[in-house]
Amino acid sequence: MIHRVKTPLVVSMAVAVTAVSAFCSAAEPQKLVWPKRLSPGDTLMLIAPAGPVERDQVMRFKDHIEQRGYKVKLRDDMFDVEGYLAGSDQRRAEEFNEAFADPEVDGVLAVRGGYGCMRMMPLVDWEGVRKSPKLLLGFSDITALHAGMNKAGVVSFHGPGPASGLGSKEGPTDFTAKYVVRAVEASPAGPYVVEVPESVSKVESFGKGKATGRLVGGNLSLISALEGTPYAIDTKDAILMIEDVNEAPYRIDRMVQQLKLAGKLDHLKGVVLGKFTEDFVREDKLTDDKRFDTTGVLRQYFENLGVPVLVNYPIGHFPQNCTVPLGGEVEVDADAKTLRILAP
Template sequence: MRIINPNPLQNGDVIGIVSPSSPLKSKSIDKGINYLRDMGFKIKFGAHFKEENRFLAGSDENRAKDIMDFFKDPEVKAIIVSRGGQGSQRILPLLDYHIIANNPKILVGFSDTTALQLGIFTKTGLISYTGYTLTIPYNPLLQKTLLSCLFNEPYSVQGGDMVHTGVTTGELVGGNLSLVTSLIGTPYQPDFKNKILLLEDVSTEPFNVDRMISHLDLAGIFAQVSGIVFGQFENCISKDDIEGTIDEVINDWASHFKVPCIKNFPYSHGVNNCVLPVGGFVTLDVPTRSLNINKRGSI
């Protein structure tokens, strides 16, 4: 598959804001919008980004339309998701992937946006960025990595604990475990062969995390990848002590994998998280506990 590299942003560029998942409701995006404006960007809001329809930010058609309108809009140079939640995978059949491939732009989101980003990558090869929405609190690591992605600068993220040592290079795929699992067996499932797999989740009991990792294993995903990055599983706490901890689940599964693997990497719903490229070329260096992200278009 041909990889498509979106153009980097420049000062004064227009960023489009969309809500492909849950409605904003009481969540504020003011701080995120002000931050982008302070960085010199102009903001354009999707026509339906504040809509509400049960647990969704409007109808599937309207949420998909906002995304397609921005991909077709020559003024808009990047698209950033307002928040996660649920529902982005519902709009995958409604997107025009030919238009997206011919009008590549930076797409930034997190959590539920995993389905949208993996679907677009599978259908077009367009690199996007996971780890940030407008509702996520800022921290120095987030700001540094977000700006590196927007301006196409190489960077490195250190952290986590070694599981299996080694160094491997490849395209990074994954994101939120629940959403990665939900795409298995669909036309939007990415090709995992020789990829570095990235996984995290939030507020999911350990037995559910175990079930989803088992699902990926039974689907043959772990046998295909060249490396694994387990992020931090924030608030994944058992309601019953007998069920064990999330660390026990990750350690158990990690012991089965023989490729370079790291856990507790700072990619998560927690206070210390980073932005990473979905489909981007990276190097996982377990001895230094680092993930090195290449400049787009370079290997």
């Protein structure tokens, strides 16, 4: 257990924001560095950069990791609660920076999304991330940190945490477990095709042929919120991946339209549409017209885009959650309905 170090924040928010702006002013590199992948015996640090976390889930997650042969670090203030956040912005940023600065830590696992990552991003030492690239795993609100990692020139891993099976009593599904291990562990190395049986998800496609490019994106709400900031994703010649949860179709429409108006759909090589739950809770359905349900809205934007598109892919807020490398090269095949990870 790492004990909290009560150090004053010596850099003001204004200075931090200036440093971030300078860091992010350069274009995102086309070829990103793959961090060292993991092997049993390595040390992993658990972090809570967004919403409050449940102690029982985290400790089960820790036990599962240790049973696989890893050593685990976590701070004793991980379970702090400040409103809808896992402690203050300063606490969460300090935890993130500590994980990347600690020479004993080989990988960093975010234990929950929710909300909060964008609030702490001005306080993150992105130069430290660039100089000491490490594997980061998480999804949902962690999309914001993945965008920062990619901006720092480092491939980052969109995948599950304790709240999505890895910390449950039942454990993750076989599919989720297989592909988180395949993505983040060092052996076996090299490219691989993700095999998706229909029992996991019935993958469909728009368009034809294959496309290769950097995989970018993550949670649609976060991607759209990052537009206009130094962390906005670079989609030129990329494969865009998006997913979301509990969003009404018109909200999905508005967020994708924002990306379109920003030119983020203009120069894509391909698209992976992950899971979009239709059990949204914030508004009632505004229409029964199938063209404007979730599937219909996505079809409007992506069916005639002229690039290969995978649809209903098992990524996101779904028990079957495939881990993928944001910033890493992938191949989308619309004819075979497959995703190939071009891992080194």
